[in-house]
Amino acid sequence: MEPKSSSRKGHFPLGIRPLDPADRSAIEEMVVSSGKFNAEEIATALELVDEALEKGEASGYFFAVLEEEGQKSSVHGYACYGPTPLTQGVYDLYWIVVGPSAQRKGYGRRLLEFVEKDVVRRGGRMVLIETSSQESYGGTVGFYHRAGYALVARIKNFYRAGDDKLIFSKDLIPP
């Protein structure tokens, strides 16, 4: 009987699982090596990891970690999301990152679909994503559009002069 967790090519099938303390360094490496985030943003990403490791779901930050199954050293991406304070049924997708060596394989889409299903399971109705117009040069906007997100707001010069905040949203349940 073949072990279920190995594929013919010697890679393991991908799985999505909750956060594990061992993921912190992998997440740091992914966020840093993506080259998309500045020092303050990287620190923020890791603060959310630490909050979630310390308090679990009470932190308000839920994590989905994409890895080759059973291979904790093979984390290829992650998403961080949680209920938007003061709303009924809205969730923020705070972070979605795929490692530089794992780009263009549909991993981001896979993480996003996982998040959306989990939000619906938790009774959510809408996902919001805030991102930088600078970051969008990397194809982020196209990624969200293809996944059914609409650009619903732009705050000009939000991050700094010439760098706007874009807000995307998707109704998971028709309003």
Added chain:
Amino acid sequence: MEPKSSSRKGHFPLGIRPLDPADRSAIEEMVVSSGKFNAEEIATALELVDEALEKGEASGYFFAVLEEEGQKSSVHGYACYGPTPLTQGVYDLYWIVVGPSAQRKGYGRRLLEFVEKDVVRRGGRMVLIETSSQESYGGTVGFYHRAGYALVARIKNFYRAGDDKLIFSKDLIPP
């Protein structure tokens, strides 16, 4: 010599000062009696008060309290604001509340002008205000417009179905 802190009508002139532990109950009473906020919002308002009392400006929440000078029991309104994370020079105005018995006296405008001056003093360039489209029935939108704020975004059904998030912004320094 007349004491400087009393006016002819027996009222004290108004002053704006930082947060004091004794303000917590006055702020709670104002937020509750305004009738504009639900239980979760009231809890959030008081969490920010507690954070600021505990950590000072390191909390990221700055308070401006409007009172009759020297009369700590005569708090008529307050504002809570602070630097918007991940931005350069943007400040969020999180709360601005004037007690029900002190409406229509220009106190809100006075608090807002104090906040704007303080933001500029701290090197800020823009103030953002997020509010509910439901709350706007109470004249909030007109208040912000008259003070020079532009409605820059609307997230439909954000708080709940039919209750949108409105985002107002004002450039304190031309972009």
